[in-house]
Every structure is written in C-alpha cells, then in structure tokens.
Amino acid sequence: MEAITILALAINLIILTILGFQTFYTMEVITILALVLNFITLIIVGFQTFYTKKSLEAAKNSIELTKTLNQLEQLPDMHHVIHVTIYLERWNKELKEVIKTLKDNNKEKIIEISKRKSVEAKGLIQKWSFEKMPNWLSIIYASGAQYYYNSSGAYKYLWDEKSSKIDPYEYLSRFEESSYYLDILLKYIDDQVPEVFLNCPASLYTSDFFE
Known part of the structure; x- marks a missing residue:
C-alpha cells in the first residue's frame, strides 16, 4: 500500500x-x-x-475467526460460564429493581426490602464450581459477588423502624454503582458460549443419546 x-x-x-x-x-x-x-x-x-x-474485510474476518475459536476453546467450561452468568444476572436484576423502587420512592416496597433477611457473604459463591472454573472466570464471579454483597448489605438501613424514617437516596448511589459494574462484568463473558449450543432443540441430557 x-x-x-x-x-x-x-x-x-x-x-x-x-x-x-x-x-x-x-x-x-x-x-x-x-x-x-x-x-x-x-x-x-x-x-x-x-x-x-x-x-x-480480511481483518474483520480474522477477528470473527478468533472469536469463534475462543468460543470453541471455552466449550468444555461452558457450564461454568452459564453458571456465572445466571448468578450475575440474578444479582443485577435484584439491584435494578431496588434502584427503581428507591427512585419511585415507593414506601411500602422500601420497607419490604429493608426487612429482607440479611445477605451473608458465605454461600454467595459455590465453592465446588468456583475451584473448577478458569481463573479469569472465577475472578469475574468473585468480583460480582463483592459488588452484590456491598449493596445488599445496605438494605436494612433503608428504613428506620424506630423513627419511621425513609431515606431512599442515601444509598442509591451505592446500588447504582454496583449495578453498573455488574453490567460490565456481564459484558466480559457475553457471547462466550454460542447460542447454537445454548438453544439445542432436544431437552435431553447428552447421556440419553448413548447406546
């Protein structure tokens, strides 16, 4: 050129x-x-x-090929990717619902959230899965748990039963920050497992096809 x-x-x-x-x-x-x-x-x-x-065009095709090869390399660990994705999405969905409740200043829901059982750090991560998954994925898993725990631990402070005080905005920024970083973590593992493998037509275990 x-x-x-x-x-x-x-x-x-x-x-x-x-x-x-x-x-x-x-x-x-x-x-x-x-x-x-x-x-x-x-x-x-x-x-x-x-x-x-x-x-x-050649550069674009090379990028697509690299992505495909990376997906194929991750196939043996795809159940770990799915596992982490489910947990991160669940935690993020909960935080987004809390954020919406606080912004709407819905007193009844805020009180309900504040009375939820405190989330304990122990049990947020399943050890057997964590130890078997790739290092990069385990780091994402642990980071997601940290962000979720950091926010869910503040639920009980949303309403003071003695003073009947509600301060929905005091912890809002913490919830928004955690949800923001959970979104980023989810992007890191997005498309790691191709949909063609996730959406197989038969709802059977692989072992069901053996003789």
Missing part, C-alpha cells in the same frame, strides 16, 4: 516537473500529459481504495 502511495506522489511530481519546462513543450502537449498522468493517478488511487477495503 505504501508503494502505491509513493507511485502516485511520483506521478504528481512528474506533472510538476513537466509544468516547470513549459518553454520546451506546447501547452497542448503539457495538458495532454497532465491529463494522462492524472488519469493514471486516479486508477492507482482506485486500486489503493480497493485493496484497503479488502484489507479491512
């Missing part, structure tokens, strides 16, 4: 050189030469555009 660009510049330099020797050529000859050389330049630029487009 650089060679084509240099060639186009060289042709333009030739045109300028010819124009510099107008005393040796008639204007008609100079005009014809300039038109011919400009036409050649346009052809070169056209080829350059064509090859640039092809290069971009």
Whole structure:
C-alpha cells in the first residue's frame, strides 16, 4: 500500500516537473500529459481504495475467526460460564429493581426490602464450581459477588423502624454503582458460549443419546 502511495506522489511530481519546462513543450502537449498522468493517478488511487477495503474485510474476518475459536476453546467450561452468568444476572436484576423502587420512592416496597433477611457473604459463591472454573472466570464471579454483597448489605438501613424514617437516596448511589459494574462484568463473558449450543432443540441430557 505504501508503494502505491509513493507511485502516485511520483506521478504528481512528474506533472510538476513537466509544468516547470513549459518553454520546451506546447501547452497542448503539457495538458495532454497532465491529463494522462492524472488519469493514471486516479486508477492507482482506485486500486489503493480497493485493496484497503479488502484489507479491512480480511481483518474483520480474522477477528470473527478468533472469536469463534475462543468460543470453541471455552466449550468444555461452558457450564461454568452459564453458571456465572445466571448468578450475575440474578444479582443485577435484584439491584435494578431496588434502584427503581428507591427512585419511585415507593414506601411500602422500601420497607419490604429493608426487612429482607440479611445477605451473608458465605454461600454467595459455590465453592465446588468456583475451584473448577478458569481463573479469569472465577475472578469475574468473585468480583460480582463483592459488588452484590456491598449493596445488599445496605438494605436494612433503608428504613428506620424506630423513627419511621425513609431515606431512599442515601444509598442509591451505592446500588447504582454496583449495578453498573455488574453490567460490565456481564459484558466480559457475553457471547462466550454460542447460542447454537445454548438453544439445542432436544431437552435431553447428552447421556440419553448413548447406546
């Protein structure tokens, strides 16, 4: 591609050189030469555009191929990916519902949320699955649990039964921040398992197909 660009510049330099020797050529000859050389330049630029487009298409195909290969490499661990996705989505959905309740200033729902059983850190992560999944996925899993626990632990402070006080906005930013980062964590594992494997038509276990 650089060679084509240099060639186009060289042709333009030739045109300028010819124009510099107008005393040796008639204007008609100079005009014809300039038109011919400009036409050649346009052809070169056209080829350059064509090859640039092809290069971009090749790069796009390479990215898609890399993505597909990565998905295939993750297939043995796809049940771990599904497991983490389900938990992150569940936690995020709960936080988004709490955020909506606080923004709506729904007193009844806020009181109901504040009376929920406190979420304990122990049990948020299933150890047997955590220890078997890839390191990168276990880090995402643990991070999601941290964000969820950090917010759910504040539920009990949303309403003070003694003073009958409700302050829906005091902890709103904490919930929004946790939900925001859960969204990001979910993006990291998005498309790791192709839908073609998730949406198999038969609701049977693989072992059901063995002889």
